[in-house]
Amino acid sequence: PDRLTFIRQLPKAELHVHIEGTLEPDLIFRLAQRNGVTLPYADVDALRAAYQFTNLQSFLDLYYAGAAVLLTEQDFYDMTMAYLTRIAQDGVVHTEIMFDPQTHTERGVPIADVFAGIARALREGKAKWGITSCLIMSFLRHLSEQAAFDTLDEALPLRADYADVWLGIGLDSGEQGNPPEKFERVYARCRELGFYLVAHAGEEGPADYVSGALDKLNVIRIDHGVRSEEDPALVARLAARRIPLTVCPLSNLKLKVVNDMREHNLKRLLDQGLCVTINSDDPAYFGGYLLDNYVAVAQALDLDDEDLVKLARNSMDARFPVFVSQS
Ligand code: HPA
Ligand code: ZN
Numbered sequence: 001p002d003r004l005t006f007i008r009q010l011p012k013a014e015l016h017v018h019i020e021g022t023l024e025p026d027l028i029f030r031l032a033q034r035n036g037v038t039l040p041y042a043d044v045d046a047l048r049a050a051y052q053f054t055n056l057q058s059f060l061d062l063y064y065a066g067a068a069v070l071l072t073e074q075d076f077y078d079m080t081m082a083y084l085t086r087i088a089q090d091g092v093v094h095t096e097i098m099f100d101p102q103t104h105t106e107r108g109v110p111i112a113d114v115f116a117g118i119a120r121a122l123r124e125g126k127a128k129w130g131i132t133s134c135l136i137m138s139f140l141r142h143l144s145e146q147a148a149f150d151t152l153d154e155a156l157p158l159r160a161d162y163a164d165v166w167l168g169i170g171l172d173s174g175e176q177g178n179p180p181e182k183f184e185r186v187y188a189r190c191r192e193l194g195f196y197l198v199a200h201a202g203e204e205g206p207a208d209y210v211s212g213a214l215d216k217l218n219v220i221r222i223d224h225g226v227r228s229e230e231d232p233a234l235v236a237r238l239a240a241r242r243i244p245l246t247v248c249p250l251s252n253l254k255l256k257v258v259n260d261m262r263e264h265n266l267k268r269l270l271d272q273g274l275c276v277t278i279n280s281d282d283p284a285y286f287g288g289y290l291l292d293n294y295v296a297v298a299q300a301l302d303l304d305d306e307d308l309v310k311l312a313r314n315s316m317d318a319r320f321p322v323f324v325s326q327s
Pocket of ligand 1: 018021056063172173174175200203251281282
């Protein structure tokens, strides 16, 4: 079979995707119209033309602006269903989805509607395509630790209703100047509560933030982590402990974490024995879903079939323990 078919038929898990980052421009416009929200763009093409990023923050500004059209339970359902429909075609068998409740509650959207809409789609997606899934509630790191505690307190009463989906806690948004230590206490609380812990680290921030996420937050997986390479002792530790990195190649290219895909360190990290996985991050903004990310790195880094099998297998091994133990 050709490359695309070969990759498509490998059982793959997506472990790093922000559901708000799957909101395609045409859906943004449809929801804006449905909700009477005025957008500062004339049409879908004008919005898409604005997707030119220079760094993480320049993307986040647009990403939060796009998310402002999400108001109702149905909106969150429609967004999540569109994502699942798309990945079902890519041979994705499992997905662990991040969402940012603070982006919505600060606009007055009830957190219960956010949970309800996303979870309804996930349950339907499992019935329809057999795609297993769960949710990682992520704190915005540019906000305070107290704001994270407040969000956790708002969400906890919903936990019993979503015990089948809400399994994880994550940390995202602007990394520089917002080190993992800032969230040490809220992570300790989430750990006591039995959540699986992950955090973005070493995307734009230094390797120290990866060590910090491991030592201070006790995460079981690192989102991005590509800058770990700057600290050889850290790389050795990640390899020895098989701490998964959820690497997002097209994201790294669009946000200029790398200037050329041929310079991406994914293959070097893989060859050093790290549990590297491929993910899409914010596919509506970065020009590709999971399969596109596999194809982009396979071409740029000249990956062979063995590498691709290893990457897909890593993604299945790096699922949360409850899913790994089920299979
Ligand atoms: N990094 C940090 N925060 C994010 C990202 C990312 O790549 N995508 C959505 N929120
Ligand atoms: Zn991310």
